[in-house]
Amino acid sequence: MSNQSRIRLERVTKRWDATTAVDDISFDVTPGQFVILLGPSGCGKSTTLRMIAGLEEASDGRIHIGERDVTRLPPGDRGLSMVFQSYALFPHLSVADNIVFGLRSRKVPKDEQRQRLAKVAELVDLTDYLDRKPAQLSGGQRQRVALARSIISEHPICLMDEPLSNLDARLRSDMRREIKALQSRLNMTVIYVTHDQVEAMSMGDRVLLMQHGKIVQDGTPDELYNRPASAFAASFIGSPAMNLLPLVAGKDGAVIEGEPSTPVAPLDAAGGHLGIRPEDIELRIAPGSGVPANVLSEEYLGADTIAYVAVGSHTLRVRLSGKQALTGQPCSLYWTSENTHLFDAEGLRRDDLTTFPLPSSSRSVPRPPAVGSFQH
């Protein structure tokens, strides 16, 4: 793949009067990459995407696509397509006319339009629906029309702004796979905005996690899950979210607030947070050398159960496999040091310290397999 679809942002900022939506961000997307802009609402991810598309003008900084500086170029000259959250289909035009809308704008000959339409309709499985109006289609089919419209333009770059958030859960997981498959088949460069961490984890080659207009972590889904750069990243990825426990100074090291009996980390870690994923905690009913706890309640999800466990003055989520009935029982918790994360008082990851291991010899409650456990 040529360098045509390389996207480079240099210190891009977007300000509206007093508010700064995007604050001095820079990143570089290599051709063929599937990049996710992930973050809570209002973090500036959509604004970033719209600046790349040219629908918003950057207040500061440069945007390059390929070798060209496109910062001040109109959207139509940037050589990219976009899928909108609302699909943005033209309600008075048939599916076919919607798909070829851009080709007509670009004065592509009629014959070629027909050929490309037939090919793309086949690709997204819409051949039987070409004469319908958008109102006569289901949500998933409308989504496909929107996809077809961006594919038919044959631009190497496709921007997607929360394209699946109007679909129901089951359809969403189908479309996730479909979009991912299309992307690798057509070798498109995709920048995909979402607030859904499941979409980010399952589709992205690379995830840019944003907060308050800044990129807080830039890495593969694997890195985001296993080595979150901050407490925010840790809590944003994974479902249920990572447990974050405030640490205070104890007798033999840092302890969980309200639970002074078991030191969990070196004294230096006090004042920060200990992070453990619900799936990385082992729960044993018998009292032992682990952190003493009490099961408050549980939530049965089918494949597994989330137990809510009181430790000191905090509540932890623990993922257990299968159906478990443990409410009201005292128990102890165990984990290994490679599965724990330490964050300093500012919420940044610190790798200079390791937690104390809390090993267990035998398992009384089976744990689910660690792989893929964050998927719904």
Add this chain to the structure above:
Amino acid sequence: MQLYGALLLLPAAVLLTTFAYLPTVTTVINSLFLPGFRGAPTEFVGLENYQVLFDDPTFWKVARNNLIYAVGTIPTSIALALGMALFVNGKLRGRGFVRMAYFTPTILPMIAAANIWMFFYAPQIGLFNKLLGMLGFSGVNWLGDPNLALSSVIVMSVWKEAGFFMIFYLAALQSMPPELKEAADLEGTSRWSFFWRVTFPLLMPTTLFVLINALINSVRVVDHLFILTKGGPNNATNLLLYYVYENAFSFFDRTTAATITVVILLVLAVVATLKFTILDRRTHYQ
């Protein structure tokens, strides 16, 4: 249960019957009779009144005037309304003020507006002639010249109506999702092309509505003729409804008035039906 439904319909039905259906029916009946003079009973004459009306050259002149008036006002005011709506829907400084300015003629009562335009059109002291005088042209008798009077009335009607229709277009434009424009922009669609391929087709329901309204308005003109020209000179600006009014209340010829009214109703009904059936098929409703 059916009784409740009927009761709920009753107030509207009573009002409509008293003020719309009954008068319509009596008008139709009146148009088929000749009034009896000096206490003599009215005489059924069938369609003879229509025969007399169609032989009346004044009626044809008035009808022709009204056609010219409709052709002169409807497309112009709709195009102007759409243009103004597109203009004030865009990013614009002092947008609220411009919108208000465009809408002001609509808020003015017709009589007041006509009086204002009297001063524009007045031969000696009128604004237009003053301006022409400043440029060195001799003045024109805007409302007194039979060749100009109808055009003068048309200009004023367009001024009065365009702002009203603009409101409908503006509402329709604001309900159009902005992503449509963005999606088109990403494909490099020109403004012109976007307007004809997306905006205009999506505004068709509004256009149809405005068109029907404009048509009805064009045969409803009484008040500004009353102020401006009284239908003169020599019936040059006389329009159908004003002619009905003249017949009924100046000449006290109720029969002719009823006959013309029926003709107007029929023509309007036919045109509206045609519009709805032909344009509806080409109109996309959301």
